[in-house]
Amino acid sequence: xxxxxxxxxxxxxxxxxxxxxxxxxxxxxxxxxxxxxxxxxxxxxxxxxxxxxxxxxxxxxxxxxxxxxxxxxxxxxxxxxxxxxxxxxxxxxxxxxxxxxxxxxxxxxxxxxxxxxxxxxxxxxxxxxxxxxxxxxxxxxxxxxxxxxxxxxxxxxxxxxxxxxxxxxxxxxxxxxxxxxxxxxxxxxxxxxxxxxxxxxxxxxxxxxxxxxxxxxxxxxxxxxxxxxxxxxxxxxxxxxxxxxxxxxxxxxxxxxxxxxxxxxxxxxxxxxxxxxxxxxxxxxxxxxxxxxxxxxxxxxxxxxxxxxxxxxxxxxxxxxxxxxxxxxxxxxxxxxxxxxxxxxxxxxxxxxxxxxxxxxxxxxxxx
Amino acid sequence: xxxxxxxxxxxxxxxxxxxxxxxxxxxxxxxxxxxxxxxxxxxxxxxxxxxxxxxxxxxxxxxxxxxxxxxxxxxxxxxxxxxxxxxxxxxxxxxxxxxxxxxxxxxxxxxxxxxxxxxxxxxxxxxxxxxxxxxxxxxxxxxxxxxxxxxxxxxxxxxxxxxxxxxxxxxxxxxxxxxxxxxxxxxxxxxxxxxxxxxxxxxxxxxxxxxxxxxxxxxxxxxxxxxxxxxxxxxxxxxxxxxxxxxxxxxxxxxx
Numbered sequence: 001x002x003x004x005x006x007x008x009x010x011x012x013x014x015x016x017x018x019x020x021x022x023x024x025x026x027x028x029x030x031x032x033x034x035x036x037x038x039x040x041x042x043x044x045x046x047x048x049x050x051x052x053x054x055x056x057x058x059x060x061x062x063x064x065x066x067x068x069x070x071x072x073x074x075x076x077x078x079x080x081x082x083x084x085x086x087x088x089x090x091x092x093x094x095x096x097x098x099x100x101x102x103x104x105x106x107x108x109x110x111x112x113x114x115x116x117x118x119x120x121x122x123x124x125x126x127x128x129x130x131x132x133x134x135x136x137x138x139x140x141x142x143x144x145x146x147x148x149x150x151x152x153x154x155x156x157x158x159x160x161x162x163x164x165x166x167x168x169x170x171x172x173x174x175x176x177x178x179x180x181x182x183x184x185x186x187x188x189x190x191x192x193x194x195x196x197x198x199x200x201x202x203x204x205x206x207x208x209x210x211x212x213x214x215x216x217x218x219x220x221x222x223x224x225x226x227x228x229x230x231x232x233x234x235x236x237x238x239x240x241x242x243x244x245x246x247x248x249x250x251x252x253x254x255x256x257x258x259x260x261x262x263x264x265x266x267x268x269x270x271x272x273x274x275x276x277x278x279x280x281x282x283x284x285x286x287x288x289x290x291x292x293x294x295x296x297x298x299x300x301x302x303x304x305x306x307x308x309x310x311x312x313x314x315x316x317x318x319x320x321x322x323x324x325x326x327x328x329x330x331x332x333x334x335x336x337x338x339x340x341x342x343x344x345x346x347x348x349x350x351x352x353x354x355x356x357x358x359x360x361x362x363x364x365x366x367x368x
Numbered sequence: 369x370x371x372x373x374x375x376x377x378x379x380x381x382x383x384x385x386x387x388x389x390x391x392x393x394x395x396x397x398x399x400x401x402x403x404x405x406x407x408x409x410x411x412x413x414x415x416x417x418x419x420x421x422x423x424x425x426x427x428x429x430x431x432x433x434x435x436x437x438x439x440x441x442x443x444x445x446x447x448x449x450x451x452x453x454x455x456x457x458x459x460x461x462x463x464x465x466x467x468x469x470x471x472x473x474x475x476x477x478x479x480x481x482x483x484x485x486x487x488x489x490x491x492x493x494x495x496x497x498x499x500x501x502x503x504x505x506x507x508x509x510x511x512x513x514x515x516x517x518x519x520x521x522x523x524x525x526x527x528x529x530x531x532x533x534x535x536x537x538x539x540x541x542x543x544x545x546x547x548x549x550x551x552x553x554x555x556x557x558x559x560x561x562x563x564x565x566x567x568x569x570x571x572x573x574x575x576x577x578x579x580x581x582x583x584x585x586x587x588x589x590x591x592x593x594x595x596x597x598x599x600x601x602x603x604x605x606x607x608x609x610x611x612x613x614x615x616x617x618x619x620x621x622x623x624x
Contacts, residue, residue, distance in 0.1 A: 033507070044514060051525060052524070052525065054532050055525040093490070094490060096490075104581075105420065140609060143601070146601045146604070146605075147605055150597050150602075153597065154594040157593075160590065161590075161591050164583045164586075168577070168580040168583075171581075178566065178569040182563060182566040182570055192555065196549065196552055196553075199549065206541065213534045214532065216535075217529065217531035217533070218531070262558075368555075
């Protein structure tokens with residue numbers, strides 16, 4: 001094959017690859033929002049006058065409502081599938097955030113002790129022959145002086161490298177908190193998207209129930225009587241059951257996922273973000289918190305606070321206090337204080353931390 | 369004269385107090401610490417692991433030669449050609465050590481570059497993700513408007529037919545859910561925007577890491593040059609000692 005032939009064949013290969021990529025992109029676009037949007041359009045266009053005709057539709061309205069119910073269910077399912085996929089893809093795209101950054105290569109320090117000893121020995125040699133009048137010995141002395149200068153330069157170079165190595169350590173130290181924060185946010189986003197998807201699935205049930213009630217109402221059938229619907233009748237929803245509380249307030253006032261809202265309330269160090277998770281199992285509390293604080297410019301302190309806590313809920317006090325342990329082993333306590341509204345929680349954190357670490361935080365959080 | 373020079377050499381010898389054990393221990397510790405830190409994450413063929421092992425080995429070799437250099441020379445006559453060879457051998461070993469350390473930093477920089485590029489690409493893809501979340505919000509809002517319309521129609525119908533009140537209540541519940549979904553979409557957008565900022569922080573930290581490693585590389589090159597200078601001066605001293613005590617010097621001394 002000639003060179004020109006090879007080039008042509010190569011170009012054809014690249015072109016084929018580009019077409020494949022384009023086709024794959026179109027397929028992705030098709031499998032993106034289009035499915036649920038098509039389903040949405042089909043639902044909305046199935047019977048746009050259903051509610052308007054409800055007062056006069058009579059028995060026919062039931063059949064119409066059943067058809068719309070099916071379209072609504074299809075839409076909710078497509079939407080749930082899309083949101084699940086979106087959450088999964090989002091998680092996978094940034095899955096590399098799960099991998100901790102490799103530590104900086106700590107090179108051998110550079111034989112500082114060796115240089116000190118050599119320098120001391122050379123200086124002793126210089127002193128020893130300093131007053132020797134022999135010109136040949138003075139030549140040796142001159143060489144020792146040069147050696148001393150070379151050792152000083154070496155010592156300075158080693159110190160410079162050591163300083164540069166410390167800067168690498170510092171830079172590495174800044175990467176991990178940034179990675180962890182991005183990781184937490186990505187997880188929170190994926191969880192939020194999944195939750196929205198679950199909501200879409202629950203909405204299918206709500207729509208089914210609505211269209212059944214609409215059909216019943218239009219036909220003048222008692223809401224509790226047997227009905228014809230694609231959505232089978234279910235026992236009446238008993239509503240949220242309140243679990244027996246082991247604290248003076250319902251446990252839901254403490255448990256759940258909490259976050260620091262924009263322009264939120266705080267005392268002490270200003271939070272940039274706070275993510276608190278509180279769980280309860282058999283009267284026992286388990287929680288973890290990740291937060292980052294805005295420190296004064298140039299502050300060498302670590303702005304990231306990460307800890308876990310656990311303990312028994314107490315029935316005697318509204319404020320629940322639990323012992324905590326930070327990521328680097330420092331101990332402290334966290335107070336969980338339910339706020340005035342059901343979705344507010346004040347936290348008060350005290351830590352016997354090392355210098356350069358966050359020691360206290362007082363923030364009002366909002367339930368996610 | 370020979371005695372004087374030998375005596376002076378002894379003063380310039382490695383003192384017994386040189387903490388060689390400490391240096392060797394540091395080398396071994398470095399090798400011991402790096403290996404477990406890296407092995408669980410990487411295959412044994414990981415170039416960074418082998419580069420660190422090589423650096424530790426070269427450092428140990430240089431230490432062994434440097435430790436014995438002056439003791440070795442002290443036993444030789446000033447013009448013994450083995451003295452020059454011994455200094456040159458330590459100098460070569462020092463260069464090999466520095467080259468091995470340079471290789472470790474080169475690999476670390478390559479890793480830092482790759483990490484920063486990954487963050488950069490993720491940030492580029494974030495624009496698309498943000499647009500998706502924005503679309504999500506718009507779709508939710510569109511649905512809420514549609515449900516509002518349904519509710520308005522049904523409220524009008526319920527005024528004419530009492531039996532529709534239950535359905536109207538249920539639709540009002542759904543309307544509340546769709547409104548809340550718009551709020552959730554807002555929150556998700558906010559979260560994604562914060563993630564975007566966070567990735568930008570990560571990228572900035574990655575760039576700082578690249579710069580710091582480059583600076584350490586430059587410092588290592590400068591240090592290597594100083595080691596070469598030092599051994600050159602050390603060799604020059606040995607040659608001076610030879611020239612003033614060697615066979616060529618002795619007749620001149622007689623003449624003088």
